Amino acid sequence: MLNKSPKVIVLTVPMLSPVFGPTEIFPVLLKDADGLTLIDTGMFGQYEALVQAIRDAGEQLSDIKRIIITHQDIDHIGNLAVLARELPGVRLFVHPEDLPAGTASAPMIKMNPQRVSQMPEAFQEQFSRFLDELKELDMTELQDREQLPWGGGIEIIHTPGHTPGHICLYVPEQKLLLAADELRVVDGQLAGPAESATPDMPLALRSLRKLEGRQIQTVLCYHGGLYEGSPQALIDELAGSL
Numbered sequence: 001m002l003n004k005s006p007k008v009i010v011l012t013v014p015m016l017s018p019v020f021g022p023t024e025i026f027p028v029l030l031k032d033a034d035g036l037t038l039i040d041t042g043m044f045g046q047y048e049a050l051v052q053a054i055r056d057a058g059e060q061l062s063d064i065k066r067i068i069i070t071h072q073d074i075d076h077i078g079n080l081a082v083l084a085r086e087l088p089g090v091r092l093f094v095h096p097e098d099l100p101a102g103t104a105s106a107p108m109i110k111m112n113p114q115r116v117s118q119m120p121e122a123f124q125e126q127f128s129r130f131l132d133e134l135k136e137l138d139m140t141e142l143q144d145r146e147q148l149p150w151g152g153g154i155e156i157i158h159t160p161g162h163t164p165g166h167i168c169l170y171v172p173e174q175k176l177l178l179a180a181d182e183l184r185v186v187d188g189q190l191a192g193p194a195e196s197a198t199p200d201m202p203l204a205l206r207s208l209r210k211l212e213g214r215q216i217q218t219v220l221c222y223h224g225g226l227y228e229g230s231p232q233a234l235i236d237e238l239a240g241s242l
Helices: 047-056 080-086 096-102 121-134 201-211 232-240
Strands: 008-010 013-017 021-025 028-032 035-039 064-068 091-094 139-141 154-158 167-171 176-180 184-186 189-191 218-221 225-228
Touching (some): 064 080
Parallel strands (some): 064 091, 091 139
Antiparallel strands (some): 013 021, 028 035, 167 176, 218 225
8 A cells, every 4th residue: 555655645636538538647746855746747738627636635836846757648748838837947857758749849649740630720729839838848858767866766667658758657665656657547457558549559568577676566557546556467467468
């Protein structure tokens, strides 16, 4: 079970998905003496839902000093630009394989110009402004197996496949895996990445092996929330299927 530590705060954010309709996502705050680290920022255009979830957790938006993006999808990076505008001096982090999309110097792999052109005109205009704002951001690269001190200590694990720069984070003090979209919880059971949203599914499944060798008692999935238990049996099943 996830320890009731003030260092790791799981946010519950309602999200309106254009594909799945109303749902919930689970960003995380890491709390340290010098402020908060936010992991993922919620859906594009749904900033107020994120802010309310932070308030509901008893925290202040102004205390966020760092933002880690697990990957480039718009339900993870969607509020990054507005947060950077609202929080002068905030530090932004992403894996180098997703940095071009994160700063709009290359198209997002799942929101490419062809797909955006099929959206309603109002969405296209809003998305264009969003990309213009991303171009102004200065982001720091995160490396595979990098150790960072926040939240009692975290390890970056590069798990490509869902996107080229997808990362998970391991919190050893809590024996907690922040799986982002590498794993999901579906009807209370741990599941692999969503095939419909994973351009390179074989690579994503091979990436599961990179999670091994760590004591994991709890998995937090961005879609589905907390799963109590080790992911090893699922890793063996899915990665072994290759």
